[in-house]
Amino acid sequence: MRNEIRNLPTLSSAERDRIRRSREALVGGGLLDAPPGSTGVPQHIEKSWRRCVGDSVPVAGVEIGYREPGDALSALRRAAGPVLDRLKDSLADVPVAMVLSDATGRIVQRHAALRRQRTVMDRASAAEGFDFSERSIGTNGIGTVLAERRPMLVRGPEHYNVFLERLTCAGTPIVEPYTGRLVGTFSLACSVRDVHPLMTVLAGDIGRQIEERITEDAGDRHRGLVQAYLSLDRAPGAALVVDEETVLANRLGLHHTGPELHALLWPFLDEQGPSRAQKMQIPLADGMHEAIVEPVHDGGRRAYSVRLSPRRPGGTPAGSGATGGVRLPAPAREPLHFHPDVHRQLETAVRHHELVALTGASGTGKLRTALRTLRTQEVEEPLVLEPHLDPGWFDAASAAASAGRGVVIRRIHAAPSPTPAQVQALTASGVPVALTADLDAATDTVLGLVRQVATTVRLPALAQSREHLPALVRAMLAELPEPESATRFSAPAWDRLTAWHWPGNLAELRNTLLVLARRAGGGTVDADDLPDELRSVRRSAGLLESAEREAVAEALRSSGGNRSRAAQALGIGRTTLYRKMREFGLT
Numbered sequence: 001m002r003n004e005i006r007n008l009p010t011l012s013s014a015e016r017d018r019i020r021r022s023r024e025a026l027v028g029g030g031l032l033d034a035p036p037g038s039t040g041v042p043q044h045i046e047k048s049w050r051r052c053v054g055d056s057v058p059v060a061g062v063e064i065g066y067r068e069p070g071d072a073l074s075a076l077r078r079a080a081g082p083v084l085d086r087l088k089d090s091l092a093d094v095p096v097a098m099v100l101s102d103a104t105g106r107i108v109q110r111h112a113a114l115r116r117q118r119t120v121m122d123r124a125s126a127a128e129g130f131d132f133s134e135r136s137i138g139t140n141g142i143g144t145v146l147a148e149r150r151p152m153l154v155r156g157p158e159h160y161n162v163f164l165e166r167l168t169c170a171g172t173p174i175v176e177p178y179t180g181r182l183v184g185t186f187s188l189a190c191s192v193r194d195v196h197p198l199m200t201v202l203a204g205d206i207g208r209q210i211e212e213r214i215t216e217d218a219g220d221r222h223r224g225l226v227q228a229y230l231s232l233d234r235a236p237g238a239a240l241v242v243d244e245e246t247v248l249a250n251r252l253g254l255h256h257t258g259p260e261l262h263a264l265l266w267p268f269l270d271e272q273g274p275s276r277a278q279k280m281q282i283p284l285a286d287g288m289h290e291a292i293v294e295p296v297h298d299g300g301r302r303a304y305s306v307r308l309s310p311r312r313p314g315g316t317p318a319g320s321g322a323t324g325g326v327r328l329p330a331p332a333r334e335p336l337h338f339h340p341d342v343h344r345q346l347e348t349a350v351r352h353h354e355l356v357a358l359t360g361a362s363g364t365g366k367l368r369t370a371l372r373t374l375r376t377q378e379v380e381e382p383l384v385l386e387p388h389l390d391p392g393w394f395d396a397a398s399a400a401a402s403a404g405r406g407v408v409i410r411r412i413h414a415a416p417s418p419t420p421a422q423v424q425a426l427t428a429s430g431v432p433v434a435l436t437a438d439l440d441a442a443t444d445t446v447l448g449l450v451r452q453v454a455t456t457v458r459l460p461a462l463a464q465s466r467e468h469l470p471a472l473v474r475a476m477l478a479e480l481p482e483p484e485s486a487t488r489f490s491a492p493a494w495d496r497l498t499a500w501h502w503p504g505n506l507a508e509l510r511n512t513l514l515v516l517a518r519r520a521g522g523g524t525v526d527a528d529d530l531p532d533e534l535r536s537v538r539r540s541a542g543l544l545e546s547a548e549r550e551a552v553a554e555a556l557r558s559s560g561g562n563r564s565r566a567a568q569a570l571g572i573g574r575t576t577l578y579r580k581m582r583e584f585g586l587t
Contacts, residue, residue: 010195010197011155011156011157011192016156016157016192018040019040019041019156019157019158020157020165022039022040022041023039023041023049023157023158023160025039026039026046026049026050026053027049027053027059030053031050031053031054036050041158042158044144044148044150044152045139045144045154045158047148048134048138048139048144048147048148048160049138049139049160051134051147052134052138052139052160055134055135057134057135057136057137057138057160057161058138058161059138059160059161059162060161060162060163061163062136062137062161062163064125064130064131064132064136064137065130065131065136065532066129066130066131067106067129067131067532067535068129075183075214075217075245076100076102076108076174076183076184076210076214077100077108077109078217079210079211079213079214079217080100080109080174080186080210080213082213083206083209083210083213084098084100084109084111084206087206088111088113091113092113093113093114094113094114094196095114095116095117095190095191095194096112096117096188096189096190096194096196096199097110097111097112097117097118097120097121097126097188097189097190098110098111098112098186098187098188098206099126099142099169099185099186099187099188099189100184100185100186101132101142101146101184101185101186101187102183102184103146103182103183103184104131104133104146104527104528104535105131105132105133105134105136105142105143105146105185106129106130106131106132106133107126107127107128107129107130107132107142108128108184109128110126110127110128117190117191117194120166120167120190120191121189123166124163124164124166124167125163126167126189133146134146134147134160137160137161137163137164138159138160138161138164139154139158139159139160139161140154140159140160140161140164140169141153141154141169141170141171141185141187141189142169142171142185142187144171145171145172145173145185145187146173146182146185149173149182150173151170151171151172151173151200151203151204151207152170152171152172153168153169153170153171153199153200154168154169154171155168155192155195156168156192165192166191166192167189167190167191167192168189168190168191168192168195168199169187169188169189169190170187170188170189170199170200170202170203171185171186171187171188171203172185172186172187172203172204172206172207173185173207174186174207174210174211174214175211176211176214177211177212177214177215183214185207186203186206186207186210187203188202188203188206225241225243225246225248225296225303226248228241228296228303228305229241229248229250229305231305232250232305232307237252237307237308237309237310238250238252238253238255238256238307238308239252239253239305239306239307239308240253240256240257240265240305240306240308241296241303241304241305241306242262242265242266242269242303242304242306243266243296243301243302243303243304244266244270244301244302245262246262247261247262247265253308256284256285256286256289256308258285258470259488259489259490259491259493259494260285260469260470260473260489260491260494260497260498261284261285262491262494262495263491263494263495263497263498263499264283264284264285264466264467264469264470264494264498265282265283265284265306267466267498267499268282268283268467269282269293269302269304269306270302273293273295273302273304274293274294274295275295276294276295277292277293277294278292278293278294279291279292279293279309280293282306283466283467285470285471286470286471287467287468287471288340288467289308289309290308290309291306291307291308291309292306292307292309293305293306294307334372336350336369336372336373336376337365337369337372337459338465338468338471338472338475339459339460339465339468342369342457342458342459342460345457346369346373346457349455349457350373350376350377354454354455355423355427355433355434355435355453355454355455356370356373356434356435356454356455356456356457357412357434357435357436357437357450357454357455357456357457358370358373358434358435358436358437358457358459359436359437359438359439359450359456359457359458359459360438360458360459360460360461360505361438361440361461361505362438362504362505362507363504363505363506363507363508364459364460364461364462364505364506365459365505365506365507366410366436366437366459367384367408367410367436368506369459370382370408370410370434370435370436371384371408373432373434374406374408374432374434375406377406377432379404379405379406379431379432380403380404380405380406381405381406382405382406382407382408382432382434383396383397383400383405383406383407383408384408384410385397385407385408385409385410386409386410386411386414387409387412387414387416387417387418388411388414388415388416388417393409393418394418394422397409397426398425398426398429400431401426401429401431401433402429404431405431406431406432406433406434407426407431407432407433407434408433408434408435408436409423409426409433409434409435409436410435410436411436411437411438412435412436412437412442412446412449412450413437413438413439413441413442413443413446413561415443417445417446417449418449419449420449420452420453423435423449423453423454424453427453435450435454437450439456439458439557439561440553440556440557440561441561442560442561443560443561444560447560461502461505462502462505462506462508462509463501463502463503466498469497469498469509470494472506472509473489473497473509473513476509476510476513477513477517480513480514480517482522483521483522484514484517484518484520484521484522485517485522486522487513487516487517487520487521487522487523487524487525488523488524488525489524489525490524490525490526490527492526492527493525493526493527493529493530495527496527496530496534496535497530497534500533500534512531512534516529516530548580551570552566552570552577552580552581555567555569555570556581563577
């Protein structure tokens with residue numbers, strides 16, 4: 001039962017001292033020093049204490065983790081909002097705080113009408129954005145409720161961290177009724193001297209009301225989606241119906257579903273969804289697809305139906321190419337780059353025997369792409385050289401060219417750079433040569449060199465290629481040994497991966513996957529397993545942000561990497577330019 005909590009909320013001074021000594025003895029002596037059940041505190045409190053000791057949770061002086069709450073929990077907030085609004089007047093003169101958390105223990109909403117209660121909560125960092133999971137702050141009425149998945153009362157020194165000793169908290173889990181999924185907690189918190197005997201019962205009742213609102217809200221929200229789905233269910237091809245929290249698919253559409261689908265498709269439709277039926281390219285887990293996208297009228301909330309166009313053999317959507325005869329599928333070959341436009345540019349350059357200069361920000365994969373491009377030209381393993389690090393690079397490159405090896409001249413934007421005559425002498429030998437450079441950091445001399453001798457192909461930043469993220473993740477994981485290569489990501493983890501702006505580009509993604517896969521050991525990575533910065537909610541780049549990034553990048557290119565001139569051309573200060581460069585990953 002939700003309210004089956006037997007221990008009374010009020011503690012005497014002697015009881016508080018006894019509980020404090022029991023906790024200190026367990027922490028100081030270790031798990032093996034005191035047998036289970038010997039601490040004299042409620043069983044759920046002792047179990048939590050033992051988990052905290054085993055996880056080395058700090059018992060004092062901890063700085064609680066903080067992340068912006070963001071808008072990722074709109075459904076929970078939408079359901080809780082009317083319930084909490086009704087209670088605000090009733091609790092206006094009561095020294096108690098109402099606290100709503102997500103399923104990770106992060107506080108997403110707090111209300112305390114009295115200044116005295118707000119002060120108590122602020123001193124304990126019990127405010128929006130702070131992490132109150134057990135692993136962060138120890139036993140408490142949010143994190144321990146999540147760990148036990150049941151209502152709980154945590155009184156004064158029953159908190160594991162002395163930072164929270166002045167609080168008493170009655171918490172209850174909030175469960176999505178139709179799935180059983182734990183979505184958060186609701187709790188009432190007050191000072192130990194302001195405890196009310198009914199706070200546990202009241203917290204449980206409020207939790208039930210929020211769950212009822214979740215059910216009602218889901219019914220209203222899904223009604224329009226289901227109607228749209230039923231109208232598409234008999235469609236001859238793959239069809240999807242999507243809103244901010246849900247994807248429905250017919251039998252043929254199931255082929256395109258997976259934990260990463262919603263994280264890719266909804267942000268795209270939320271930003272670029274049409275006002276009436278329209279044919280457009282949409283991102284799915286296996287690449288861009290042509291589809292007819294149509295808005296669904298769903299009680300004021302945005303949703304879309306998506307009818308996918310069938311693909312011809314070889315990957316061409318029906319109705320987009322030649323129609324005569326039967327086209328056999330082309331032999332599968334690894335693309336030169338994951339982005340189709342970049343791949344086509346490289347294929348064209350290779351076909352015309354052109355010297356290619358791969359440009360782009362740090363970490364965009366210039367070296368890997370250069371090596372892949374040269375290997376398609378049937379040369380021995382290319383030699384990679386960096387002129388700014390090796391004064392004898394030209395002799396080594398000439399020897400490699402004489403032996404029929406390809407040559408990659410890397411980071412030519414760094415001084416000293418090669419001369420046009422040196423690059424031309426190497427290409428005159430007939431062996432394939434490729435250059436890599438970050439032209440945003442290059443001087444006019446290097447820009448002149450590149451434009452004089454090479455065809456430039458700019459590699460995109462990962463933030464501008466989010467639709468390719470699932471394919472990149474699969475390819476990078478496939479390169480790892482077993483069992484790491486079997487690692488998968490949950491839907492909440494995909495939400496964070498696609499929302500992150502990846503300032504380190506492919507290099508950052510590869511390193512992140514390597515660490516996560518090693519820790520997961522072939523299991524599933526959840527949102528809580530991600531690094532702190534990835535767990536922070538960040539909206540996807542909108543059209544204005546994308547345009548702003550391109551304007552900054554173009555100003556840097558036009559100024560030859562001179563940041564003062566770039567800032568002047570943009571009409572902003574150097575400090576603002578540096579901030580924009582960091583924000584957009586233009587290092």
